[in-house]
Amino acid sequence: xxxKDYYKILGLERGADQAExxxxxxxxxxxxxxxxxxxxxxxxxxxxxxxxxxxxxxxEKRAAYDQLGAGYQSGQDFRPxxxxxxxxxxxxxxxxNADPEAFSDFFESLFGRGGFSQTYGGRQRHxxxxxxxxxxxRITIDLEDSYRxxxxxxxxxxxxxxxxxxxxLRERTLNVKIPKGITGGQQIRLAGQGEPGMGSGGxxxxxLEINFNPHALYHTEGxxxxxxxxxxxxxxxxxxxxxVPTPDGPVKMTIPANSANGKKLRLKGRGIPxxxxxxxVVVLQTVTPPASTDAQREVYRxxxxxxxxxxxxxxxx
Numbered sequence: 001x002x003x004k005d006y007y008k009i010l011g012l013e014r015g016a017d018q019a020e021x022x023x024x025x026x027x028x029x030x031x032x033x034x035x036x037x038x039x040x041x042x043x044x045x046x047x048x049x050x051x052x053x054x055x056x057x058x059x060e061k062r063a064a065y066d067q068l069g070a071g072y073q074s075g076q077d078f079r080p081x082x083x084x085x086x087x088x089x090x091x092x093x094x095x096x097n098a099d100p101e102a103f104s105d106f107f108e109s110l111f112g113r114g115g116f117s118q119t120y121g122g123r124q125r126h127x128x129x130x131x132x133x134x135x136x137x138r139i140t141i142d143l144e145d146s147y148r149x150x151x152x153x154x155x156x157x158x159x160x161x162x163x164x165x166x167x168x169l170r171e172r173t174l175n176v177k178i179p180k181g182i183t184g185g186q187q188i189r190l191a192g193q194g195e196p197g198m199g200s201g202g203x204x205x206x207x208l209e210i211n212f213n214p215h216a217l218y219h220t221e222g223x224x225x226x227x228x229x230x231x232x233x234x235x236x237x238x239x240x241x242x243x244v245p246t247p248d249g250p251v252k253m254t255i256p257a258n259s260a261n262g263k264k265l266r267l268k269g270r271g272i273p274x275x276x277x278x279x280x281v282v283v284l285q286t287v288t289p290p291a292s293t294d295a296q297r298e299v300y301r302x303x304x305x306x307x308x309x310x311x312x313x314x315x316x317x
Contacts, residue, residue: 003078004106006052006065014070017166018057025053051103059167061111063159064088066167080109083211089137089158132197132204140211141178143218143225146272147247149180154208176208181274183223184212217245223278225271230287231255246270246280253282261286 007014010024032039032046039045055061064085072078137156145152155173162168176188187207194204218225229244239257243250244267251267263284271278291297 001078001105001109003072003074003076004048004051004104005072005074006055008074009048009052010056012056014066015166016056017164018161021053021056025049025057029053047102048104051107054103055107055111059161060088060090060159063157063167063169064090065110078106083138083140084110086138086140086211087155087157089135089156089206131201132195134204134207135194136207136209138209138211139176140213143212143215143220144247145178146180146182146212149178152176152178178210181223181272181277182210183272183274183278184210184220186210218247220272223272223274223276225278225280227280227282228285229282230285233286233288236261236284236286244282248273255284259284 007016010021010028012020012024028049029046031037032042032049034043034046037046055065068084139154141152153173154176155171157169157171159167160170174190174193176190179188187209190206190208192203193206196203212220218227220226225247227244235242235255236259237257240255242253242255244253246267248270251270253265253267261284265282265284267280267282269277270280291300
C-alpha cells in the first residue's frame, strides 16, 4: 500500500487554511473532471483530488492525518503505525456523502472499512438536532487492568477548526472506570460526555474502544490469553511440575512427559475474567542450552548416541 501526500495532491503546504483547501480543490476538480478533461489519466487524478479533499476539508480527519507526520513520501510503502489514532475523539464515520468505492486502500486503512468508520458507524450530522452527538475514541490499557478493574486517567484530543481556518486540538482529561473483564475491541460508554446539545437538548455519549498495550509475556484473542512457555529439553521429555506466570499471579502446572514442542495446554478460567471467564493457553516451547564447554559437548555426544533418532526422517533426510 502506498502513502498518499494529500497536500501535495492539492498543491498545498501543510499549513494551508480551509479557504485555501477549498480553492485548490475546486480548481483541480474542474481541471480533471471526466466530463471536461482532456488530460491523460484525468479520471485517476480526479479521484485522487476528491480523496485528498475528503480528508483535508474535515478538521477531525485532517488532524489525525497530520499526526502521521511529514516524514513520509508519496508512493512510499506504508502501513498505519499501531495506535496511530489513539486518544483522538471522533464523531465517527470516515465517509461523508462520497462513494467509498472511489477511495484508495490508503484512505480505507485510516478512515474507511477497517479504520474508525467501520468500528463506530456512519457519520450523522444533524445541523438542527437538539440532541448532542456521540463521540468515539480508542484508548490503550494494560492487560492487567482488565484482570483488576479500576480507574484510569485518560487525555483525549478533540480536533476542531480554529479561527484561522486550520485544525487545532482541544484536550480534556477524564477519569474512566475500567470494568473488570473487559476485552480488546469492547467499548466503554460514558453517558453525557459526548458533544453538548443545542438549546435544552442533552449531550451525547462518549464511547471508548479498548485496546491492550503489547505485553512482554502474553497476547490475547478475545477472552483467551496466550503464553509461550520456555522449557528445557529434559522438562519436555521427562515431564515437570513448574510455576507458570499468569496476569492474576503464578500457578502450578504439570507438563506431561514426552510433550511435543508447540503443544498447547489449557488453564481453565485463567484468561480474562469476563462474566464467563476465558482460559489461558500455554504453548510449550523447547529451549536448547548451548554447548559451551568440552564437558557440555560430551554430554550432547552421549545424548545423540543414546537415541536412534532422525529428526529429518519425514522429509527424506
